[in-house]
Amino acid sequence: MALVLQQRQEQSLLMTLELRQAIELLQYSTYELEQFIRQQELENPLIELKEKNTYEERLNQRSSSFGSSEMPDDLFPCTDRNMRDTLFEDAKFLYPDEHTQKLLNYLIYNLDDNGYLRVLDRDSAFYLEFDEDAINKGILLLQQVGPVGIGARNLKECLLLQITFIYPDNRLAAHLIEHHLNLLADHKWNEIALQMNIEMKVVKNLYDFIQTLNPRPCLFISNSSTEYLTPDIIVESKDDKLVFHLNDGYLPTIQITANYSQQLQSKSDVSKYIQTQYKNVQWLLSSIEQRRNTIIKIVQVLLEKQQSFFIDGFPSLKPLTLKEVADEIEMHESTVSRATSNKIIQTAFGSFELRLLFTSKLESADGTSISQTAVKTLLENFVAQENKFKPYSDQKIAEYFNSEKGITISRRTISKYREELNIPSSSKRKDIQV
Structure with missing residues (x-):
């Protein structure tokens, strides 16, 4: 070659x-x-x-261009204040004992941005000095400094701490949170009434009360400044x-x-x-x-x-x-x-x-098209106006859009849009009917 x-x-x-x-x-x-x-x-x-x-x-x-003397949002100067430092300064004022301050320092700087205590390393030197009882005592002391519920290890403990400190007589709500929190999250009203042997009216009152508790007692602790x-x-x-x-x-x-x-x-x-x-x-x-x-x-x-x-x-x-x-x-x-x-x-x-002004389309019965964003808005409004005692399933919503709005859409697409809009499923949207 x-x-x-x-x-x-x-x-x-x-x-x-x-x-x-x-x-x-x-x-x-x-x-x-x-x-x-x-x-x-x-x-x-x-x-x-x-x-x-x-x-x-x-x-x-x-x-002047917006006809207002207020500072426009995009020009707000932002401050970055570390709220954990503030909490610890308050703790040192209340508890001058150095040993207690060391305990609270460790707890405060291990709080997440919602005030939960989630990242304790049991292999650290801290556990050589403080045992589980001391940590539980430290959390109780922390309650005197920060909002009630701060220092909880999970949602259940957070809610129970608030009942213990603020509503100690509401034992029924404490029992519901302690033993049936999953049923509460899934809106299993009938099962709650059956297992606790109470009427549906009592279930509703307990649910309304628990809704007043704060699942994120220390949201302000986040160090991130607001972006404008x-x-x-x-x-x-x-x-x-x-x-x-x-x-x-x-x-x-x-x-x-x-x-x-x-x-x-x-x-x-x-x-x-x-x-x-x-x-x-x-x-x-x-x-x-x-x-x-x-x-x-x-x-x-x-x-x-x-x-x-x-x-x-x-x-x-x-x-x-x-x-x-x-x-x-x-x-x-x-x-x-x-x-x-x-x-x-x-x-x-x-x-x-x-980029939100660019959106793909869905076909309608009359041959015209409608944007996905418009369909999501229709879905949001539809769910907001539905009967909360009998919320529609994704299949029912899809059928409604097809028959009443002339929009060709599947149940799977409705489910996808609903999740993108952070709308719960029909079972979790169902309210208590007394």
Whole structure:
């Protein structure tokens, strides 16, 4: 076999560093874009940022634009206070004994974010100094510092602690929690009445009482601070017409430092470096403008295609795919996908991820289509209005949607949507009928 050397011409697309960065830039939220711009200022000596306004000016501008003097949600400064530290400081004040403080310190810093004591390591040195009785005593001491129920090992213990400290005379409720908590969670009212030998009216009273107890007595202990969404796009109605603007007015203006302009013309090594950095600035400016124009084109299509949503809310959301929008603005579907990622749109009905306005469709009897989001809204409203003593099964709901709403949908799809909406099954939605 002879070896033959052949020359072949092929076309291939090589993704340059600039192209990859431009694609990445398209996916940034406005906040992420701001952070990227400020990082570029640190890396590129030619970039000089001019701030458009101060925090206070931005705050006043946003407040006046929304017709309110209150601080807008996305500008709330957040504080990070460790509530475990506060609990321990209170414990040290109440219990000056060093041995007790050591016990409570271990317990407090092993509480989860709901106030439960779940992560005790029985192989640790702690168990060489404190036995089970001492730990139980420490939990009782902890009750004097924090909310009642704190330090419980599970839900049952948490609820029983609250009854013990606050409602010691309600022995029937304590018995129900101690021996039949699973039946209570599954709404097995008849079995509870039979096993406890009580009337259904008493079961209902016990259930209503237990509902007043707190299953998460120390939810405030979480150290995570509240995150506030900054909208990237704001849609408003002015003179009965939908208008929008990009919420990027606070981004700093990118300018080129004048000191380096003369060195662009020379042929030194410094000049080559300056020219490279100059091209990077030009790319950055071009990519930001391209990102902005792409988002504007997409939102213009959304306002046209989803006009009913912006007027009436999610029940009127129409089926719409990324490809349909991409065809409308003559761009690739992947470009639209990237441009709509990580973006928040503010409407009269609240702020949402922009991607929520894209939804697949279900067929209806008259040949039209309805969005999955609209069907979920219908399901949520239907369950909210059903007879709580006789809630509908997933099969019954599917049959209702098919016969009364003309929406072709299966029982399995209803079950899937119900779980996505955190709606319990029919057996767990059933109320007590006295």
